[in-house]
Amino acid sequence: MTEIDTSVPHSARIWNYWLGGQDNYPADELAGDAYTAVFPGISTIARSSRAFLRRSVRYLVQEAGVRQFLDVGAGLPTVDNTHEVAQGIAPESRIVYVDHDPLVLAHARDLLTATPEGATAYEDISLFEPERILEAAATTLDPARPTGLILSGILGHVADHDRARDLVRRLLAGLPSGSYLSVNDGSRGTDPAYEQAQDAYNESGAVPYFLRPVEQIEAYFEGLELVEPGVVSVPMWRPDGAAGPDPIGQHGGLGRKP
Template sequence: MMGRLAPHPGRGALMNHRIRTDVAHNARVWNHWLHGKDNYPVDRAVGDHITGLYPSIGDVARADRAFLGRVVTHLTAERGIRQFLDIGTGLPTAENTHEVAQRIAPDTRIVYVDNDPIVLAHARALLTGSAEGVTEYLDADAHDPQGILRAVEPTLDLRQPVAVVMLGILNFVLDTDEARTIVRTLMDAVPSGSALVVTHPTLELGGEGNEEAMAFWNENATPPITARTGAEIASFLDGLEIQEPGLVSCSRWRHDPSEGEPPLVAQYGAVGFKP
């Protein structure tokens, strides 16, 4: 089924007005670090400056993307999950959630959530799903989990297991208690067997040099970001059964041992299952 944008009042009329080309935006800067083309000069300027402050940021972006592919493969092929709620989608690149999942199980249903108009415009044009499955896009904010849950039905059946994917999104929720509440609200709404997938930047794992880069980001780009400790990130998975190897650098989560141990990146990754 072809993907489509969920209705949003006035979205079409407001889209051009909402796209800011004078301020760097996370989705577009991330796209630049992944060597994409869907970004503006301001995004490249900010992204390159941050790379100068923290040279491994490109490695973080690529490791996070590779983690997504391994996780979706594992959840679809080994855990039998057929529904994904991917919050904070970002700009489409290769090996998006629906491409990985529907290649394994064509009947998989995916809802992408983002509230950046340029992300949604590209999603409508580029993210199309399999004929057997469903790929939908929702214009919504991660700060409003109840609104997201209301909007995903009937595309997703919340009586059946759902993988809630939150890669690099909780770091934009600056208050840790609010971030926990968002996660709890989402996971309370899905049944046993559902999964939470999280990545999050940290000043641990060799990421101390990222502090200056994050300060520059918060002064020159949007939305503002925060790093968290491993203990704080682990608290988002409270009450869930953590998949081995636990909370680790996302580059080392179930990596292919035949390729040797990948470099450590300052981005935690974990998967937890609702018992």
């Protein structure tokens, strides 16, 4: 806890604030409100990203029969965390969360409330060490069984897109056939106000997050079998209910490793 400075805005706490969580401080609220003043839709994006995570995990458990998950860049616990969704359907599901942030580590206990039949674990490892991640995950997950790899809102923190693609490939390389990749990240080309707000945020001295063209998000799924409807704006990916939601600047998809 001595590494956490609550007087400086922190991206995980700001995201938590937009999601309606409680793990944030006045500095985070001020930064979040400043962003919202430029782009009020950011709270919708945050909640839509979480809803996509919920629907994709639900699909993997109910329709694909996946029973173990590797959630890299887990962030602060809020609602509908991966283990809550998966174990709510299949209590025997096993989940490994990975993050490399002292703030998230301090709250990791809230990610470790597993069902008696299943398991959850937290590994303090950077996204930039994929082989270490796979090695650590193997203490909780069976490397021979299909795994749902979750990368939710994390790849935008990798400045170089080619490096981000390489990290995805290296993580997938350690997972067996029948595993799935779930990605959703901020995208360019939908809302100029969103891009303006994010560009200003990146110049503020906070840890930057880079919005990417949709085709770059699609590139993460190279070599995988995309689940319909493919890579789309996240509210449009298998939405709950019959209403057709409007697209937003957050795209994602789900792909199966052959």
